[in-house]
Amino acid sequence: MIRLIKPYISFEEVEIEFKQIFESGIFTKGEYSRLFPEELKRYTGAKHAYLTTSATTALTTCLKLLHIGSGDEVIVSDFSFPASANVIEDVGARPVFADVSLDTFNMLPEELERKITNKTKAVIFVDAFGNPSGILEIKTICQKYNLPLIEDAACAIGSSIDGIKVGNIADLTCFSFHPRKLLTTGEGGAVLTNNEEYAQKLQVKLNHGAIAREGGLDFLDYGYNYRLPELQCVMGIVQLKKLDEIIRARNEVKNRYCKILEPLGFISQKVSGIIIHNIQSIVFKVPAGQGSSDIISRLKEENIEATIGTYSLSYCKYYRDKYNDAQRNGKLLFENTVTLPCYEDIEVENVCNKIKKIIL
Numbered sequence: 001m002i003r004l005i006k007p008y009i010s011f012e013e014v015e016i017e018f019k020q021i022f023e024s025g026i027f028t029k030g031e032y033s034r035l036f037p038e039e040l041k042r043y044t045g046a047k048h049a050y051l052t053t054s055a056t057t058a059l060t061t062c063l064k065l066l067h068i069g070s071g072d073e074v075i076v077s078d079f080s081f082p083a084s085a086n087v088i089e090d091v092g093a094r095p096v097f098a099d100v101s102l103d104t105f106n107m108l109p110e111e112l113e114r115k116i117t118n119k120t121k122a123v124i125f126v127d128a129f130g131n132p133s134g135i136l137e138i139k140t141i142c143q144k145y146n147l148p149l150i151e152d153a154a155c156a157i158g159s160s161i162d163g164i165k166v167g168n169i170a171d172l173t174c175f176s177f178h179p180r181k182l183l184t185t186g187e188g189g190a191v192l193t194n195n196e197e198y199a200q201k202l203q204v205k206l207n208h209g210a211i212a213r214e215g216g217l218d219f220l221d222y223g224y225n226y227r228l229p230e231l232q233c234v235m236g237i238v239q240l241k242k243l244d245e246i247i248r249a250r251n252e253v254k255n256r257y258c259k260i261l262e263p264l265g266f267i268s269q270k271v272s273g274i275i276i277h278n279i280q281s282i283v284f285k286v287p288a289g290q291g292s293s294d295i296i297s298r299l300k301e302e303n304i305e306a307t308i309g310t311y312s313l314s315y316c317k318y319y320r321d322k323y324n325d326a327q328r329n330g331k332l333l334f335e336n337t338v339t340l341p342c343y344e345d346i347e348v349e350n351v352c353n354k355i356k357k358i359i360l
């Protein structure tokens with residue numbers, strides 16, 4: 001089977017540190033969970049980084065520290081994995097879906113501005129498949145209305161705009177380290193910020209609500225244990241060192257796919273501005289008249305793993321039934337996109353030949 005993605009990590013790369021952790025018995029709150037956030041800060045340039053167990057817990061923590069809850073609205077990009085809206089629902093607020101660009105797949109500025117009400121308390125901008133295109137325009141609107149901007153950068157570690165890495169753009173940025181991402185710790189996540197007030201609050205929230213004092217803890221708030229264990233932090237540190245090279249290689253793979261597939265009518269996800277896109281996924285709009293589900297199932301018969309792009313949040317059954325607010329472009333992308341396998345040694349020509357056989 002040609003897999004969709006292969007993790008960029010081997011056991012040999014972590015063996016020594018894993019052995020050391022087992023020998024020391026320090027499985028949490030040790031050297032590596034101190035080091036991994038330091039490395040994340042060094043890599044991204046962000047001032048503060050805190051680890052979590054997933055992007056979902058990272059996003060929830062952000063909403064909680066902003067005191068978002070019942071009666072509030074949070075505007076969220078419509079084309080995303082449902083976790084982007086679930087976290088809003090989970091804190092008791094209402095997700096308001098903003099439609100996305102058919103080119104970049106990201107939130108449209110005019111859609112955001114149209115949806116702001118006096119109940120809006122924050123905006124969650126999703127970097128679709130790691131692409132941060134359009135976030136600067138969204139940030140300008142958030143500043144105009146004094147709304148905190150949370151970047152759901154679950155897929156976007158390593159991407160940058162004009163040389164500035166994701167992690168420094170929004171007020172709060174959340175990464176995922178799930179195995180479908182370019183850096184994986186099995187499960188895991190992080191919140192990054194350059195805002196001192198948010199940083200202090202994150203530190204407390206993510207430590208059971210406590211700060212350390214001489215001889216003990218003071219519990220200033222209620223909080224969580226979303227800590228990432230030591231073994232997982234080792235995995236993160238190792239992969240961070242290779243990330244820029246991985247991103248360069250994935251961009252080459254995408255170019256090779258584009259050369260063959262665009263003449264056949266496939267349209268790739270676009271970037272706008274001076275962007276390095278980490279290509280977390282290679283996603284194409286399928287040619288007019290072709291069904292993405294048909295292409296995906298026929299590729300599976302050929303032992304090639306492919307999947308849809310992602311979901312239209314407003315069109316997921318739960319949100320459709322509850323809010324009845326389907327977004328046109330989000331739904332079009334949900335129904336007409338396909339994600340193709342991507343890693344360094346992928347046989348692009350082989351995959352494309354199978355696709356040609358299916359569609360021609």
Ligand SMILES: Cc1ncc(COP(=O)(O)O)c(C=O)c1O
Pocket residue numbers: 053054055056057080081083084126152154155175176177178188189
């Ligand atoms: C855009 C987006 N946000 C949030 C998540 C949730 O990430 P996690 O699995 O780390 O909670 C995902 C997962 O795929 C995602 O793609």
